[in-house]
Amino acid sequence: MIIKFTINFNPAHQEELFITGSTRSLGEQRLEKALKMVYEGNSLWSAHINFNNVKERVISYKYFVKEPGGNIYFEAGKSRSLAIGTATSKVETFDQWTGNTTEAPFLTAPFSDVFYSYGAPGYGRTHRKEHELVIRAIVPNVPEGCQVRLCGDSELFGEWNPKDAIVMTRAEGLRWEAYMDASKYAQQRLEYKFIVVDTKNGNVVWENCDNRSITIPKIGRNNSVIVEHSQTALPMEKPRFAGVAVPVFSLRSTESHGVGDFKDLRLLVDWAHKTGMSIIQLLPINDTTAHLSWKDSYPYNCISTLALHPLYINLGELGQMRDAALLKEFKEEAQRLNAMQYLDYEAVWNSKMKYCRVMYRQEKENAFAEPMYYTFAKENREWLLPYAVFSMLRDHFGSANFRHWGKLPEFRNYNCPVFSEKFVEKVSAPESKYADDVYFYVYLQYNLYKQMCATKRHAASCGVAIKGDIPIGISRDSVEAWQYPQLFNFGQQAGAPPDFFSVSGQNWGFPTYNWEKMSEDNYKWWKQRLTCFAKYFDAYRIDHILGFFRIWETPIEYQDGRMGHFYPSCPLTLQQIREMGVPSGADLERSKNYSGLDRLFIEDSYAKGKYHPMISGQNGAQFRDLPQHEKEAYNRLHNYYFFERHDEMWYNNAMKKLQHLIAATNMLSCGEDLGMLSPSVTRCMKNLKIFSLELMIMPKQFGRDLGNPAEYPYLSVCTTSTHDSETMRMWLGAKRGSANGNECKAMLEENLAAPSMLAIFPLQDWISIDEKIRCTDAGCERINDPSNPNHYWRYRMHLPLEELLNAGQMNTAIESMVRNSGR
Numbered sequence: 001m002i003i004k005f006t007i008n009f010n011p012a013h014q015e016e017l018f019i020t021g022s023t024r025s026l027g028e029q030r031l032e033k034a035l036k037m038v039y040e041g042n043s044l045w046s047a048h049i050n051f052n053n054v055k056e057r058v059i060s061y062k063y064f065v066k067e068p069g070g071n072i073y074f075e076a077g078k079s080r081s082l083a084i085g086t087a088t089s090k091v092e093t094f095d096q097w098t099g100n101t102t103e104a105p106f107l108t109a110p111f112s113d114v115f116y117s118y119g120a121p122g123y124g125r126t127h128r129k130e131h132e133l134v135i136r137a138i139v140p141n142v143p144e145g146c147q148v149r150l151c152g153d154s155e156l157f158g159e160w161n162p163k164d165a166i167v168m169t170r171a172e173g174l175r176w177e178a179y180m181d182a183s184k185y186a187q188q189r190l191e192y193k194f195i196v197v198d199t200k201n202g203n204v205v206w207e208n209c210d211n212r213s214i215t216i217p218k219i220g221r222n223n224s225v226i227v228e229h230s231q232t233a234l235p236m237e238k239p240r241f242a243g244v245a246v247p248v249f250s251l252r253s254t255e256s257h258g259v260g261d262f263k264d265l266r267l268l269v270d271w272a273h274k275t276g277m278s279i280i281q282l283l284p285i286n287d288t289t290a291h292l293s294w295k296d297s298y299p300y301n302c303i304s305t306l307a308l309h310p311l312y313i314n315l316g317e318l319g320q321m322r323d324a325a326l327l328k329e330f331k332e333e334a335q336r337l338n339a340m341q342y343l344d345y346e347a348v349w350n351s352k353m354k355y356c357r358v359m360y361r362q363e364k365e366n367a368f369a370e371p372m373y374y375t376f377a378k379e380n381r382e383w384l385l386p387y388a389v390f391s392m393l394r395d396h397f398g399s400a401n402f403r404h405w406g407k408l409p410e411f412r413n414y415n416c417p418v419f420s421e422k423f424v425e426k427v428s429a430p431e432s433k434y435a436d437d438v439y440f441y442v443y444l445q446y447n448l449y450k451q452m453c454a455t456k457r458h459a460a461s462c463g464v465a466i467k468g469d470i471p472i473g474i475s476r477d478s479v480e481a482w483q484y485p486q487l488f489n490f491g492q493q494a495g496a497p498p499d500f501f502s503v504s505g506q507n508w509g510f511p512t513y514n515w516e517k518m519s520e521d522n523y524k525w526w527k528q529r530l531t532c533f534a535k536y537f538d539a540y541r542i543d544h545i546l547g548f549f550r551i552w553e554t555p556i557e558y559q560d561g562r563m564g565h566f567y568p569s570c571p572l573t574l575q576q577i578r579e580m581g582v583p584s585g586a587d588l589e590r591s592k593n594y595s596g597l598d599r600l601f602i603e604d605s606y607a608k609g610k611y612h613p614m615i616s617g618q619n620g621a622q623f624r625d626l627p628q629h630e631k632e633a634y635n636r637l638h639n640y641y642f643f644e645r646h647d648e649m650w651y652n653n654a655m656k657k658l659q660h661l662i663a664a665t666n667m668l669s670c671g672e673d674l675g676m677l678s679p680s681v682t683r684c685m686k687n688l689k690i691f692s693l694e695l696m697i698m699p700k701q702f703g704r705d706l707g708n709p710a711e712y713p714y715l716s717v718c719t720t721s722t723h724d725s726e727t728m729r730m731w732l733g734a735k736r737g738s739a740n741g742n743e744c745k746a747m748l749e750e751n752l753a754a755p756s757m758l759a760i761f762p763l764q765d766w767i768s769i770d771e772k773i774r775c776t777d778a779g780c781e782r783i784n785d786p787s788n789p790n791h792y793w794r795y796r797m798h799l800p801l802e803e804l805l806n807a808g809q810m811n812t813a814i815e816s817m818v819r820n821s822g823r
Contacts, residue, residue, distance in 0.1 A: 001088060004048040007037070007063055007095040014068040017045045021061030021079070025049035031064070031072065031522045051091075053084040063097065064663070071656050072522070074663035076100045076689070077107035077138065078173040080228070085127030090223045096230035098138065103236060104689045105715060105757070106140035108668040109538040110465040112173045115241070115278065117460060118144050119170045126224040133182035133219060136228040137194050140174045141237060145200050148176040152192025152211075156185060162195055162204045173666075175228075182225075186218045194232050209233035238714055242752060242823040243279030243467070243760035244272055247299065247723065247783065248312050249343055249793070250763070253801045255316065257355075258337025258348035260796070262451040263314035266458050267801040273462040275811050276818035280459070281467040281541065281760045283723060285309055285452075289391070290400040290477050294345040297793040300471045300508070300543065303390070303400055303478040305529045306383045308448040308536075310356070310441075311349060317451055318359040319366075330355050341780070343794035360443050367443055376446055383479075383528070388441035389424045390479040392434055400477035408434070419483045452536045460538075467670070467760070468537035470530070472544040473510025480525075486517050487525060492553040492605065495561045496544065497615045499675045500698045501724050501786040505561025505615065507554050509789075512567065515657065523657060527664040534665040541717075545671035545690070548657050549650040549681055555605050562616045563596055568653060569646055571610035577601065580640075581633030584626055594622045600634060613638045643678055651680035658688055670717050670758075674698055686715075694718040694756060696747075697731050709754035718756035720747060720765045723783040728765040730778050739778065744768040745817070752821035759823065763797060770810040773799065 005019055020027050020034035026049065027033030037045040051059065060079040066072050075098040084091065098107070105111075126132065139148050151158050151165035158164035168176040176194075191211040197204050212229070219225050246268065251260025253267055265280075272280055286302035287309045315334075321327040333351050337344060367373060377384065393416055394400045396408075405416040410433060414423040428438040459466050473494050474480050481488060488511040495507040518525060533540065542548070554564035565571075577586040584590060585600040596602075598620035601611040617623055617638060623631065662669050670691040673681055677700060685692055694700075694716050699707035712718050720728040728747055732739035748769065752759050764781040767774045775781055775798040783795045797804075805811075 001051055001053050001084070001090060002048055003051050003059070003084075003091045003093070004046060005037070005061070005093050005095065006040075006044055006046045007097060008043050009045055009063070009065075009097040010043050011039075011065070012067075016066045017063060018066060019047055019061055019063050021059060023049070023051065023056060023059050025051065026059075026061055034064070037063075051084065053086055053088060056084075057086075058083050062663075063095070071652075071659075073655075073659045076104035078112065078666045080175075081172050082226075083125040085125060087222055088127045088224055090220070091126055091226065092224070093226045093228065095228045098230040100687070100689055101231065102689075102715075103140060103231065105668060105691075106236075107138065107174060107666075109534070109666045110279070110668050111140055112666070114460050114463060114465040114538055115239070116141055116144075116174070117463075126226075127222065128179045129181040130221050131181050131183035131219040132224040133180050133216065134224060134226040135178045135180075135192075135214075136171075136226060137168070137176050137232050138174055138228075138230055139176050139194065139196070139232055139234060141239065142176075142196060143198075145198060147197045147199060149195050149197055150178045150192055151195050152190055154185065154188075154190045156180060156182075157190060157192045162197055165195065165197075168194075182216050182219055185216045187216065189213055189215045194229075194234060196234060205234060207233040208235065238755075238757070240755075240757050240759070240821075240823045241278035242818045242821070243277050243281060243465075243758060244268070244763050244766060245281040245719070245723075245760050246763040246797070247283040247793075247795075248285055249283075249297070249299075250783070250796050251801065252338070252797050252799070254338075256338050256800075257315055257334040257352055258340065259311055259343055259345075259352075261312045261314040262448070262455050263317060264801060265455050267805065269455070269459045269462050269464050271801065271805050271811075272464050274805065275766075275814040276823070278463060278823075279465045279467055279539070279758060279760060282469060284469045284471050284543075285312060285536075286471065287387075287391075288475070289349075289394070290475050292349075292394075292398075294792055294794075295790075296349075297343070297345045298791070299469075299793060300473065301475045301510075302471055302473075303394075303475050304383070304387050305471070305474060305478075305480060306380070306532045307387045307445055307479075308452060310444045310448065311352065313352065313356065313444060313448050314451055315352065315355050315359070318356070318447060319363050321355075321358060322362060323358070326358065341796070341798070343796055345792075345794060356444060357440065360440050364439070364443055367446060368439075372450070373446055376449055377442070380445075380532070383532075384442060384445060385424050385428055385438070386419070386483050387445070387479045388438045389427055390482060391441040392427075392437045395437065396434075400475070402477065402482045410434075417482075419485075449535075456536055456538075465538035465668075466536065467539040467541060467668075468533055469541045470533070470543055472542075472547045473508055476509065476511055481511065484525065487514050488512070489514055489553075491556050492567070493556060493558075493564075494547065495552050495554055495564060496546075497552050497564065497676050498562060501675075502561070504787070505552070505554075505564065506786055507559060507561040507564075507789065512551050512553055515653075519656070523660045526657075526661055530661060530664045530667070534667050537667055539668035539670060541693075542661075542669065542671045542690070544675075545673050545685070546675055546677070546681060549654040549678070549684070550646065553605065558596075560597065562614070563602065564615070565602060565604065565612040566642075566646070567605075568649065569604075569612065570649070571604040571607060571612050572601075572641070573610055577611065577637070580637045582626075582630050582637060584622070584630055585634065591622065594620065598622055613641050615642075642676070647678055647680045650678060651684050654680070654684045655688070658684070658690070662688060662690070674722075689715060691758065692716045694754070695722060695725070696720060696751060697725065709751045709756070712754045712756045714755050714757055716756040717758040717760055718751050718754045719759070720751055720761045722762070724786045727762065727768070727778060727781050729768045729774075730782065733778060739768070741769050741771045741774075745813075749817055749821065752817060752823060759821075766814060767804075767810070769813060770807070773807055773810055 018034040149165035251264040494510040574586040
């Protein structure tokens with residue numbers, strides 16, 4: 001059978017339109033194999049494919065545009081999907097480009113799968129009628145109990161009577177469809193509008209636009225014509241939601257094993273639902289097991305960007321341990337670990353892994369025989385076995401630093417520090433003596449996958465979305481660094497310049513990305529990363545989104561973050577420095593008299609003879625020794641260099657990458673954009689509809705000490721504190737001298753009233769309104785101190801979740817605050 005795709009799209013000069021999709025004819029989602037469309041004039045583009053609707057039943061597809069320079073940008077929203085009936089002989093689609101408008105965030109997973117998830121049966125299906133006309137419309141945010149109807153001037157459309165209008169059915173995502181046999185209306189011009197009818201009270205809301213019209217084509221028997229409207233003119237509200245932020249490791253239930261786990265997260269979902277909240281935000285849940293010590297508590301130092309952390313596995317859901325005496329020992333140990341105020345990372349890790357190894361020996365044959373396991377292993381094979389082999393080798397050699405690994409006696413032809421697919425296959429083969437140790441980690445990942453998917457399903461059933469955190473970096477000693485070394489720059493260390501969180505800057509130690517190499521396959525590594533986590537999250541926080549514009553690099557020979565520079569950038573020549581009025585800075589001999597941090601400029605790591613202004617140059621001895629006119633010139637140069645010179649470069653740099661990442665999944669994209677901002681960041685995030693982060697105690701307006709929540713943009717996440725800052729209660733106590741329950745409540749209410757779509761506050765800040773329940777020591781609730789590179793991430797909530805769920809008076813107060821704010 002034939003499928004013909006037609007889309008209405010107005011291109012810019014020399015832009016080309018492509019269609020990519022799930023079937024081989026559309027490139028199987030690989031952009032380099034996508035089908036190029038033909039421009040027919042009058043803003044119409046078309047393409048057709050032969051489709052075997054016996055072997056394949058469902059096809060998904062999406063359009064994208066390629067600019068003359070090679071940059072790509074995509075439609076907003078989820079891919080279109082069609083289930084082709086076996087009797088269908090031809091399908092023609094007439095689509096509209098789904099633009100990245102102000103409604104684009106409403107097309108994402110939290111809205112389609114959680115907040116407005118009712119009545120979505122799945123794919124639209126052809127051949128429900130013989131001479132089939134299907135009219136589709138994307139209509140987000142339709143309240144439960146309401147219907148979308150198609151109402152028009154003909155008998156077919158109800159003759160403008162809402163009661164007789166066609167009731168549209170909801171398909172996958174936020175598409176609504178009306179199916180009809182159009183044989184009697186061929187060649188007729190019909191007018192119509194979309195309406196929303198409240199079935200409880202009969203209220204009707206009409207589109208605010210001129211009548212739409214269609215000339216019904218002549219449709220053959222067993223043919224389908226699909227006409228889609230990517231946007232309607234129905235009034236669109238601006239819903240707002242409240243949420244809670246907490247790391248998984250900080251959760252505490254009466255059944256915890258000294259640390260929060262994915263089952264505990266379900267109790268937090270119940271509490272969020274009870275208090276009127278709609279979203280839970282987590283810190284990264286990736287595996288960080290590099291040191292086999294408390295240093296692995298740092299959640300952003302991932303040894304795998306795809307594997308879940310074994311620390312978060314719920315032991316009870318692995319099955320019933322048959323050894324009753326051993327089970328008794330574990331339960332006693334769990335009680336002891338769970339009674340601790342803070343996380344004892346090493347003790348908890350060792351205890352849980354010992355338990356898991358017992359259960360692996362007991363349950364592995366049953367687990368690996370489950371049908372779900374085969375699907376999981378097949379879908380994740382590309383990363384799962386390399387990760388499991390890496391973990392086995394880390395345990396065997398006692399270090400995740402693969403550069404120092406030796407050889408395995410049984411596999412002397414393979415050098416362990418160098419990744420090899422053949423080696424991974426051989427060492428994990430059934431006859432290998434190491435296979436059992438390899439598949440122990442496969443077993444863990446399979447069970448973690450099942451548990452986190454169950455948590456997401458439970459959250460969705462409660463109307464609660466889960467927002468994850470995608471770290472900006474990877475560990476130097478990670479499976480990705482071992483498997484894909486070409487994607488990283490190991491001579492540089494990622495970090496951040498001096499800011500609110502650290503006056504000396506931050507050096508995270510992560511290698512920086514080789515973006516040029518990543519672009520060669522259209523950022524496949526990043527897309528795989530996001531696609532994997534779309535199984536667990538509805539939304540995500542892009543950690544340090546500024547790094548997609550430019551990353552702060554510190555050369556490997558330095559530890560102090562102030563010795564870094566931005567990349568990419570346009571460093572200055574000595575002649576340019578002189579011309580900008582700072583001849584002393586261009587005098588290399590004079591500069592040698594000053595140590596690193598005291599200098600005005602630092603040489604570029606890639607282009608010798610070119611220089612960056614030192615980020616803290618005004619604080620150094622060389623600056624103090626300048627004559628006044630050169631100090632003024634250096635200040636102008638410094639401001640120009642960091643806030644103006646690179647703005648367009650950084651904007652284009654980020655747009656090129658972020659387009660691909662956002663289009664990879666249907667998750668809602670939020671950016672962590674705190675720190676040293678250039679205008680390019682705000683412009684790019686606004687154009688791509690990426691939510692900004694608004695922190696009251698860290699305003700983005702220059703010269704302000706405190707932000708004004710009333711001024712926050714709608715497409716933003718507002719919060720009262722973060723894991724990197726003091727808690728709200730700590731800040732109030734330090735700045736205002738008091739942080740009683742009423743003062744904490746007032747600050748929460750001020751932020752709840754913000755225009756921001758999402759108001760997500762840390763759990764500690766929510767609980768602070770009740771002086772009887774909150775922790776007596778506010779200082780112990782801080783999660784991280786960014787100025788300390790060796791911080792131990794071990795905060796745990798001071799009361800169990802079961803007790804939190806039963807805190808009736810406080811929960812009622814929180815629910816009232818949320819409801820009264822209109823969230």
